Amino acid sequence: MPKVGMEPVRRRALMDATLKAVGDHGSLAVTMSEIARHAGVSPALAHHYFGSKEQLLLATIRNLLQQLRDDAVKAVQAVHTPREKLSAIIRVSFHADQFAPETIAAWLAFYAEAQRSEETRRLLVLYARRLRSNLVARLATLCPREDAVRIAEGAAAMIDGLYIRQGLRAAPISAAASIALTEDYLEAQLRVVGGTASGAAPHPPAGTFSPQAGRRTDTAPSPSAVPSPRLRGEG
Amino acid sequence: MPKVGMEPVRRRALMDATLKAVGDHGSLAVTMSEIARHAGVSPALAHHYFGSKEQLLLATIRNLLQQLRDDAVKAVQAVHTPREKLSAIIRVSFHADQFAPETIAAWLAFYAEAQRSEETRRLLVLYARRLRSNLVARLATLCPREDAVRIAEGAAAMIDGLYIRQGLRAAPISAAASIALTEDYLEAQLRVVGGTASGAAPHPPAGTFSPQAGRRTDTAPSPSAVPSPRLRGEG
DNA sequence: TATTTTTAATTGACTGGCCAATCAATAAAA
DNA sequence: TTTTATTGATTGGCCAGTCAATTAAAAATA
Numbered sequence: 084m085p086k087v088g089m090e091p092v093r094r095r096a097l098m099d100a101t102l103k104a105v106g107d108h109g110s111l112a113v114t115m116s117e118i119a120r121h122a123g124v125s126p127a128l129a130h131h132y133f134g135s136k137e138q139l140l141l142a143t144i145r146n147l148l149q150q151l152r153d154d155a156v157k158a159v160q161a162v163h164t165p166r167e168k169l170s171a172i173i174r175v176s177f178h179a180d181q182f183a184p185e186t187i188a189a190w191l192a193f194y195a196e197a198q199r200s201e202e203t204r205r206l207l208v209l210y211a212r213r214l215r216s217n218l219v220a221r222l223a224t225l226c227p228r229e230d231a232v233r234i235a236e237g238a239a240a241m242i243d244g245l246y247i248r249q250g251l252r253a254a255p256i257s258a259a260a261s262i263a264l265t266e267d268y269l270e271a272q273l274r275v276v277g278g279t280a281s282g283a284a285p286h287p288p289a290g291t292f293s294p295q296a297g298r299r300t301d302t303a304p305s306p307s308a309v310p311s312p313r314l315r316g317e318g
Numbered sequence: 319m320p321k322v323g324m325e326p327v328r329r330r331a332l333m334d335a336t337l338k339a340v341g342d343h344g345s346l347a348v349t350m351s352e353i354a355r356h357a358g359v360s361p362a363l364a365h366h367y368f369g370s371k372e373q374l375l376l377a378t379i380r381n382l383l384q385q386l387r388d389d390a391v392k393a394v395q396a397v398h399t400p401r402e403k404l405s406a407i408i409r410v411s412f413h414a415d416q417f418a419p420e421t422i423a424a425w426l427a428f429y430a431e432a433q434r435s436e437e438t439r440r441l442l443v444l445y446a447r448r449l450r451s452n453l454v455a456r457l458a459t460l461c462p463r464e465d466a467v468r469i470a471e472g473a474a475a476m477i478d479g480l481y482i483r484q485g486l487r488a489a490p491i492s493a494a495a496s497i498a499l500t501e502d503y504l505e506a507q508l509r510v511v512g513g514t515a516s517g518a519a520p521h522p523p524a525g526t527f528s529p530q531a532g533r534r535t536d537t538a539p540s541p542s543a544v545p546s547p548r549l550r551g552e553g
Numbered sequence: 554t555a556t557t558t559t560t561a562a563t564t565g566a567c568t569g570g571c572c573a574a575t576c577a578a579t580a581a582a583a
Numbered sequence: 584t585t586t587t588a589t590t591g592a593t594t595g596g597c598c599a600g601t602c603a604a605t606t607a608a609a610a611a612t613a
Contacts, residue, residue, distance in 0.1 A: 087582065087587060109433030112347065114572060125590050130574060188433040195430040197486060198344025198423040208488040236491065237499045241472065244479025251432060253443040254450075256471065264472045271506035322561060322608065349598060360564050365600060 090132065094142070096122040097129055101143040106185030111140060111192045141202055144193055148210045154178075155214065165221040172218060173265050176242050177258040187250040215239060230276045237272065241265050325367065329377070331357040332364055336378040341420025346375060346427045376437055379428055383445045389413070390452070400456040407452060408500045411477045412493040422485045429482075450474055465511045472507065476500050 100121035104113040115136055119126040133139040158171040180186055197204040215235055222231035245261045248254075256264075335356035339348045350371055354361040368374040393406040415421060432439040450470055457466035480496040483489075491499075 089588060093588090110430060115574090116572080126573085127575085127590055128588080131589080134574095136573065188430075191426075191430045191433060194482070194485065195345060195423075195426045198426060204486065208486055211486065211488055233499065233502075236489070237476065237503060240479030240483055240499065241476045241503075242479065243482055244475030244477065247429060247478055247482055248446065248475055250429065251439060251443050251446060253446050254471075264468070264475065267468075267507070268472060268476075268503060271510050272502070275506050275509070324562060328562090350600085351598080361599085362564055362601085363562080366563080369600095371599065 093122070093124060093128065094132055097124070097132065097139060098143045098146050101139055102147060102189055103185070105140075105143075105192050106183075106189040109188040109192065111196055115139075137200075140196070141200075141206070144203060144206055147189075148206060152210065152213065155217075159217065165224040169218065169221045169269060170266065172214070172221075173238070173242065173262055173269075176246070176265075177261045179258065181246075182249060182258050184250075184252070187246065191247070191250055211239075225273055226276045230272075234269065234272045234276070238265060238269055241268055328357070328359060328363065329367055332359070332367065332374060333378045333381045336374055337382060337424055338420065340375075340378075340427055341418075341422075341424040344423040344427065346431055350374075372435075375431070376435075376441070379438060379441050382424075383441060386410075386416075387445070387448065390449075394452070400459045404453065404456045404504060405501065407449070407456075408473070408477065408497055408504075411481070411500075412496045414493070416481070417484065417493050419485075419487070422481065426482065426485050446474070460508055461511045465507075469504065469507045469511070473500060473504060476503055 097118065100118050101113075104118045104121050105111055108117075115126045115129050118139070119129045122129070129139060133142060155172065155175050158175045159168045162168055162171050193203060193207065197207050218235040218238065219228075219231050222234055225231070226234070242261075242265055245256065245264065249256065249261075332353065335353050336348075339353045339356050340346055343352070350361045350364050353374070354364045357364070364374060368377060390407060390410050393410040394403045397403055397406050428438060428442065432442050453470035453473060454463075454466050457469055460466070461469070477500055480491065480499065484491065484496075
């Protein structure tokens with residue numbers, strides 16, 4: 084069987100298998116055997132390439148975050164106004180794959196793991212920071228920086244919350260509804276803070292629709308995107 | 319050593335110890351020995367009173383949720399206007415004990431566990447529902463029910479999100495700041511929807527995308543509906 | 554009251570199973 | 584013949600759960 088050049092193939096297969104196993108199982112307490120079986124190799128091989136279970140888990144997380152980051156970047160670059168970019172970030176957070184129960188389960192497991200593993204925490208925080216500064220950067224062109232920071236924090240929290248609650252499957256909110264809720268938040272905050280994108284009109288009447296508001300940012304490209312999860316963190 | 323009437327004492331001590339151990343450890347993968355040590359008894363005794371580790375964990379979760387519920391009820395009863403009651407619910411969610419790192423870690427672990435354990439999921443869902451209906455009840459006196467449901471969903475998500483994010487300790491947002499963010503959300507939404515808190519709502523209800531629990535209108539039907547159509551003047 | 558019996562509390566010692574990690578052996582490229 | 588890929592078999596440790604034994608309070612009995 085030994086055919087050279089298998090290493091990268093196996094590594095990828097094992098990381099994919101890990102993600103799937105963790106998602107299915109809903110916990111990091113999956114056995115190397117199960118992961119290996121998913122990947123169609125022996126447990127010993129997993130140890131051979133990754134050294135330990137912990138290293139395999141970390142590699143899997145790194146891989147996932149990298150993937151998500153790439154997708155987010157792509158989505159943001161696909162549109163051009165700051166407001167559209169904001170929507171792109173939100174949209175990508177609730178993209179289909181992200182909303183799949185197994186993906187949510189895996190994320191939750193990683194989050195929980197971050198309470199124990201410093202390295203896991205580091206990775207999640209790093210990712211969160213990147214995304215956050217992205218949000219703040221766009222928001223800062225629409226309102227004072229101080230407000231931008233606050234609103235970014237709120238939006239990120241809401242995305243995380245919607246995401247987590249999805250994991251409970253209590254009241255399955257659709258992805259579209261989740262996006263709408265988050266956009267509502269953004270719009271309402273921007274309006275309060277300084278009129279949509281510009282002026283300083285303290286709260287315009289509701290029911291009347293603000294031109295900007297209902298923007299349909301759906302210029303989205305990617306059917307391929309394996310979007311990013313919530314936006315974490317801070318700086 | 320045998321002194322009668324120890325059962326309730328031990329049970330409580332063991333549940334407290336479980337919460338602490340889980341919080342410290344940041345995972346449900348704590349050993350019965352560790353829990354027992356925290357409680358100052360032998361592992362065998364824990365089994366004696368709870369039958370299994372799983373039962374002990376479930377009892378601990380039930381206990382925690384009960385506690386939270388009691389606190390919430392008390393806080394809500396202490397004030398009298400709907401608006402105040404809303405603030406009370408928010409405030410209680412971010413109360414000190416809740417915000418301690420170990421408590422947050424424990425919560426995360428339980429959320430993750432809910433992906434695996436149906437019973438754990440049931441308990442958390444029940445709690446989430448109660449919180450939600452509580453919010454909706456108050457909000458419904460301040461705005462149309464449809465909006466109340468939507469806003470409650472958003473507020474609950476934000477609370478959960480802020481809470482969970484605290485677990486990453488990337489950007490330690492203070493409890494006060496968390497409360498402020500949530501209140502901001504409420505205020506902004508109420509303002510948009512029908513005047514600040516008080517009556518005065520001549521506006522037709524802003525038609526938001528009905529997030530509606532349970533519904534899953536998205537995906538299939540309109541691709542064009544995906545964007546973020548908040549407030550269009552519906553009336 | 555003194556003595557015996559029952560009952561609750563508690564633990565040490567043990568078991569069976571699981572699983573991460575190791576390693577020597579094998580198979581096939583190079 | 585060297586190198587790479589791959590695995591079966593094994594080991595060592597850990598841990599949930601069991602059980603019989605011990606202690607002392609309480610209840611029953613004399």
